[in-house]
Amino acid sequence: MKKIINVGASRQKMQSKTKLRRNSMPYDHLKLLESNARTYARFFNRVFSTGHGIRVRDSQGNEYIDCLAVAGALPLGHNHPEIKQAVVEYISSDGIQQALDFSTPAKIQFVNDLFSRLPPKLRDEGRIQFCGPTGSDAVEAALKLAKFYTKRQGVIAFHGSYHGMTSGALGLMGNLHPKTGVGLTTGDVQFAPFPYRFRCPFGTNGTQTDQLSINYLRTLLSDPESGVPKPAAIIVEVVQGEGGAIPASIYWLQALRKLTLEFDVPLIIDEVQTGLGRTGTLFAIERAGITPDILVLSKAIGGGYPLSVVVYDKRLDVWTPGMHAGTFRGNQLAMVAGSTAMRVIDRDGLVDNANKIGDILKKGLIEIAQHYPVLGDVRGLGLMIGIEVVRPGADDRPGDPDGELARVIKRNCFNNGLIIETGGRNGCVLRFLPPLIATEADAGEILDRFEQAVESAEVGVLHAG
Numbered sequence: 001m002k003k004i005i006n007v008g009a010s011r012q013k014m015q016s017k018t019k020l021r022r023n024s025m026p027y028d029h030l031k032l033l034e035s036n037a038r039t040y041a042r043f044f045n046r047v048f049s050t051g052h053g054i055r056v057r058d059s060q061g062n063e064y065i066d067c068l069a070v071a072g073a074l075p076l077g078h079n080h081p082e083i084k085q086a087v088v089e090y091i092s093s094d095g096i097q098q099a100l101d102f103s104t105p106a107k108i109q110f111v112n113d114l115f116s117r118l119p120p121k122l123r124d125e126g127r128i129q130f131c132g133p134t135g136s137d138a139v140e141a142a143l144k145l146a147k148f149y150t151k152r153q154g155v156i157a158f159h160g161s162y163h164g165m166t167s168g169a170l171g172l173m174g175n176l177h178p179k180t181g182v183g184l185t186t187g188d189v190q191f192a193p194f195p196y197r198f199r200c201p202f203g204t205n206g207t208q209t210d211q212l213s214i215n216y217l218r219t220l221l222s223d224p225e226s227g228v229p230k231p232a233a234i235i236v237e238v239v240q241g242e243g244g245a246i247p248a249s250i251y252w253l254q255a256l257r258k259l260t261l262e263f264d265v266p267l268i269i270d271e272v273q274t275g276l277g278r279t280g281t282l283f284a285i286e287r288a289g290i291t292p293d294i295l296v297l298s299k300a301i302g303g304g305y306p307l308s309v310v311v312y313d314k315r316l317d318v319w320t321p322g323m324h325a326g327t328f329r330g331n332q333l334a335m336v337a338g339s340t341a342m343r344v345i346d347r348d349g350l351v352d353n354a355n356k357i358g359d360i361l362k363k364g365l366i367e368i369a370q371h372y373p374v375l376g377d378v379r380g381l382g383l384m385i386g387i388e389v390v391r392p393g394a395d396d397r398p399g400d401p402d403g404e405l406a407r408v409i410k411r412n413c414f415n416n417g418l419i420i421e422t423g424g425r426n427g428c429v430l431r432f433l434p435p436l437i438a439t440e441a442d443a444g445e446i447l448d449r450f451e452q453a454v455e456s457a458e459v460g461v462l463h464a465g
Helices: 007-017 019-023 026-033 081-092 105-115 120-125 135-150 167-171 209-222 250-262 332-347 350-369 403-415 440-464
Strands: 048-052 055-058 063-066 126-130 155-158 189-192 233-237 267-270 294-297 309-313 375-381 384-391 421-423 429-432
Touching (some): 135 167, 250 267, 350 375, 350 440, 403 429
Parallel strands (some): 155 189, 155 233
Antiparallel strands (some): 048 055, 055 063, 126 309, 294 309, 421 429
16 A cells, blocks of 8 residues: 655645744634633644535645544535535525524425435334434434323433433433533433444453343343333434444344334434435435434534434324424525435435445555554444554453554544544544545545554554553
């Protein structure tokens, strides 16, 4: 695999020439005003000024391949010409831009476009609720709906889960850090082991993880002394995103769906990050052929603009007017952009492209990992890929997670013009979420820049040792 040799050196030269300018950049002033809770801006400390497709540029003219894509919210990348044209034409038409839940031509078109692409049962028997602009708000709506329908309170979520930052969604989060010290407890949420084969939560080598997880859930639901009342819902991601790009198997998803039907527990599938082609099917549930009771969608369905919805089985539609609302649930620009994105994804075969380019990336990353034992596991579906960074163990067990080295590799990637993010336990998983428009040439550049970043990090580790 060809290596990029001079990227870091050329960038260092450019940075040295512009040192004085950088010291007076707006970023330096902005970071004094922004909250300590900022995340991406803290690490990617540049002023990003332009973007086109899979690439962005900072105010100094440095170009980066964007494998974050606003956490998957840009399915067609930055400034896709057809989305721009659709939005500009809509604004120029004097169509209303915010509409609460009034009916509008843009809303009718969006609902028709979305429903025509849903799995058959949801398409034929589904109902839709427009929520606030974020996925968190749609999760809140899903929880509220399930609890109102069942008249029960408890929810089962999974270790490693991420469903948002609002109060109810945060209660479902596996990661303890965002809710530490703020008085947020798990309340009525019970956490079950996710089928994380690389680090089997049951202490096995991973071959029995799926079955052990299902057995655990069955016991939780059926044992009269489990201590867990029958829940209002079970909520799960088909691929845990922030939790480390961990995909659930087809077997596990199908077994979970059977279990929820057997015990009459509504199943909520959170496809905020996986929806609209990200995993190589239009919706990640299609891989397993299952239909949840409630499907949560956001990010890509707005074509890069804020929008979230829940689609659910009509039998659950028992709540009353005003039970869930929000001022910006009628974001017309997002509906226009989302409809355009759906049509472009279909026309240009971008679901298949996600499979094709994702396969190239995974194979290339696996090949790189064979030369660097600190890359302990490569996994994912479509263009949602994770690499777990480890301290290599002495036996066949996975090495300990190495979040510090993962951050060094991420920094090296950024210096090489490649934006990736970390996630998972201890922040040890390097995550790739490029736009669905990524090409084979893009994949080659990503692999080259990533390999150089890993090599530089390993050399640094050896020298430090």
